[in-house]
Amino acid sequence: MSSLRATFYAHQTLNLHARYNLSDNAKKLLRAHDEWRMGSLGQEELGRRVRMSVDNRKAITDTITKCAATMRKKPADTKNCIDIIQACTEILDAADKPPDSGCLPFLKLPAELRQIVYRWYASSIVASTLVAYSSELDCYCGKWTSPNTSANPPIHRVDMALARTCSQIKTEYLEFLYHKYTLYFDCCCELSKRLQGNPTLRSNLRSVRVHWTGPLSDKAFTCLAKCQELKHLDIVVSKSTTIYETPREKEMRRYFRSNKPVRLADALGIDELLTIRGLTSVCVSHVHARQTAKRTDEERANLQGLLRVKLRVLELN
Structure with a gap:
């Protein structure tokens, strides 16, 4: 030419x-x-x-x-x-000239139209809370997911086939899911691994529900505090929340013996949890009775009151 x-x-x-x-x-x-x-x-x-x-x-x-x-x-x-x-x-x-087989015509659509396609693709999701497929973890936190027994299940597993088409579609579709839905994690070990290994999740996570249990609770909440888009946090508590001791508690138990149950205020990860800021809503929930033993309603209410003050009010001062 x-x-x-x-x-x-x-x-x-x-x-x-x-x-x-x-x-x-x-x-x-x-x-x-x-x-x-x-x-x-x-x-x-x-x-x-x-x-x-x-x-x-x-x-x-x-x-x-x-x-x-x-x-x-x-x-x-x-x-x-x-x-x-x-x-x-x-x-x-x-x-x-034959069409370029190495290029997806879908990617040539405007970003607004691709978002419409993602919404249509996810229209079959009737739950507001999603559970990612479990990864292999070296922890013994007792993974458990609520069964879908009703027309509107509270928790829903999502087929991620669309996210496996190409890297750009994967990033855009995951960003859409992380913005629109609440993500549920069976334990803090799962949350910690996901946040550390998935930069797209860290950048776009807006709503999370996590069972506060596991030896990595402190690391998980440290990672969660770095999620700039996080707006809603739902902490699920149980008797297993206080199984793992903090370094300070281990040191004190060498000198002060006590048969009293460990308080939520002394649970592993409490200090890191209280560093989270910028949320618009916080709540504390009881664990499902079929998973493990519940804590008292008083403990749940007290922790919820603490988090609502520390995580939502202090950042405005």
Whole structure:
């Protein structure tokens, strides 16, 4: 493709299109070819305009025929005719070029339309809380997920097939899910691993529900405090919340023996939990009775009151 070839508008200025009796379809395609040469139109779009219309393809072949006849009658117009014929040849080459199998046409849609597709794809999700497929963890926190026994299950496992198509779609679809739904984690070990290994999750997590249990509770809440988009936190408490001792508690138990149950105020991760800021809502829930033993309603209410003050009010001071 020569950069010295005259443009469509140069030919229009010379009134060549009228002199050669080119059709309106031919002129539209030659203008589109000029836009392709300048980079404002893709080759696939140029070829599509010919493939999708029999009249457009005929207009190109008729233009070649007319230019060839003009060259025989008026040798002085040979250069202009060759320019037009070469443009027509390139238009036909674009039309006959097979689609690029390595590119997903979906990614060429505007981002707003892709978001609509993601909403449609997720329309079958009737729950507001999602559970990611469990990863392999070296912990013994007793993984458990509520069964879907009703028409509107409180927790829902999601098929992530769409997220396995390509990296860009995976990132966009996960961002959509993390913004729209609450994510449930069976234990703090799971939460810690997910946050440390998934930067998309850390950047977009807005609502989380986690069972406060496990030896990594402090690390999990430290990671959670770094999630800038986090707005809602639901802490699930149980008797197992206080199974693991804090370093300070281990030290004190060497000198002060006590048979009293450990308080939530001394649970592993409490200090890290209280560093979270910027939330709009906080709540504390009892664990499901079939999973493990519950704590008292008083403990649940007291922890909820503490978190609502520390996590929602102090950041405004």
